[in-house]
Amino acid sequence: MTDPLFGAAPVEIAPGAVHVPGWLDAEQRRDLVDRCRRWASGPAGMRHHTMPRGGTMSVAMASLGWYWRPYRYSRTLPGGGPVPEFPPMLGALALAGVEAAYGAPPGPGAAPYDVALVNFYDADARMGMHQDRDEQAAEPVVSLSLGDACVFRFGNTETRGRPYTDVELRSGDLFVFGGPSRMAYHGVPRTLPDSGDPASGLTAGRLNITIRASGMAAD
Numbered sequence: 584m585t586d587p588l589f590g591a592a593p594v595e596i597a598p599g600a601v602h603v604p605g606w607l608d609a610e611q612r613r614d615l616v617d618r619c620r621r622w623a624s625g626p627a628g629m630r631h632h633t634m635p636r637g638g639t640m641s642v643a644m645a646s647l648g649w650y651w652r653p654y655r656y657s658r659t660l661p662g663g664g665p666v667p668e669f670p671p672m673l674g675a676l677a678l679a680g681v682e683a684a685y686g687a688p689p690g691p692g693a694a695p696y697d698v699a700l701v702n703f704y705d706a707d708a709r710m711g712m713h714q715d716r717d718e719q720a721a722e723p724v725v726s727l728s729l730g731d732a733c734v735f736r737f738g739n740t741e742t743r744g745r746p747y748t749d750v751e752l753r754s755g756d757l758f759v760f761g762g763p764s765r766m767a768y769h770g771v772p773r774t775l776p777d778s779g780d781p782a783s784g785l786t787a788g789r790l791n792i793t794i795r796a797s798g799m800a801a802d
Contacts, residue, residue, distance in 0.1 A: 593684055596737050596748050599723070599762030601684035606757035607727065612783035616729055618670070619701050619790050622647060625667045627660050629703060641708040642771075647673070648698040649797050654717050656698065656797060673699050677725040677794040684723075684759035694720035694796040704733065704789040710771040712736065712743035720798025723761025727792045728752040730785035732778040738768040754780035 591604040607615070622645050623629045629643035634653050648669025649656040658666060677696040682688045698718075702710075715724050735758065738747035747768075752758060760767060771791075779786040 596750060597739075597760075597764045597767065599764035600737055600760040600767065601758070602750055602752070603680075603683050603757040603759075604753065605755045606680070606683060607729075607755040609782040612729055612755050612780060615727065615792065616783045616785045616790065619645075619703075619729070619792070622667065622701055623703070626664055627667060629701075640710075641704075642710055643703045643708075645701040646698070647701065649799070651698070651700055651717065656717060656799065658801070669697050669699060673792070673794050676727070680725040680727070680757050680759055680794075681723055681761075683757060685761075689722060694722050694798045696722070696725070696794050696796050697801075698797045699792055699794045702791040702793070704731070704771065704774050704791070706731075706774060706776040706788070708771075708774065708789075712738060712747075712768045712770040714740075714766050714768055715793075715795065716766060718795055718797050718799075720796040721761070721765055722796035722798075723759050723765065725794040726752075726758040726760075727794075728756045728758070729754050729783055729790040729792075730779050731787070731789040732775040733771050733789055733791075734773050734775070736770050736772055737764075738770075740764070740766045740768070743768050751775075753778070754783055754785075 594602045632640045650666045674696040732753040735750045735752045
């Protein structure tokens with residue numbers, strides 16, 4: 584990590600898709616890493632989900648607010664029990680992230696942010712090209728990166744293939760996508776091992792927190 588990146592201006596990758604390098608400072612990064620460790624040790628823990636065709640995700644995932652499994656949300660954990668609560672501080676971070684990316688917060692009537700997925704990538708983990716389409720709200724997805732850097736592939740709304748843009752996301756970076764890019768395919772073809780962030784307390788592996796508005800009633 585190089586300090587000059589911090590405080591860098593937002594970069595529009597596609598209409599509605601904005602990368603803000605170095606958005607989180609060192610204190611925020613360390614706090615989020617500590618929180619992720621607590622969330623990962625909770626009742627649901629980190630899970631490698633089984634996909635409908637039988638494959639297993641290489642990325643480990645914990646859910647907050649709503650429990651996500653391919654490809655739906657539920658209010659209970661497998662085997663029963665409530666899903667860990669969505670932390671209000673993540674909702675506040677999401678609103679601040681939208682304002683940082685777009686220059687204005689969500690407008691009146693916007694669905695509240697109420698679900699977060701905490702993803703852990705080891706050196707071999709990947710995320711295939713996919714759409715975030717299980718939500719019933721159209722609010723932008725807010726993504727925060729911690730630890731090792733990765734190559735984030737941001738594509739188009741029609742196909743998993745080209746055209747797409749590869750963006751290097753580093754610890755502390757914010758990425759927001761909404762509007763015409765809300766349904767764009769995206770994925771992580773590789774992480775960059777040994778690029779960790781000692782200031783965050785995470786020196787190996789990558790954490791990614793994606794914050795979303797489900798648009799669904801709690802009960």
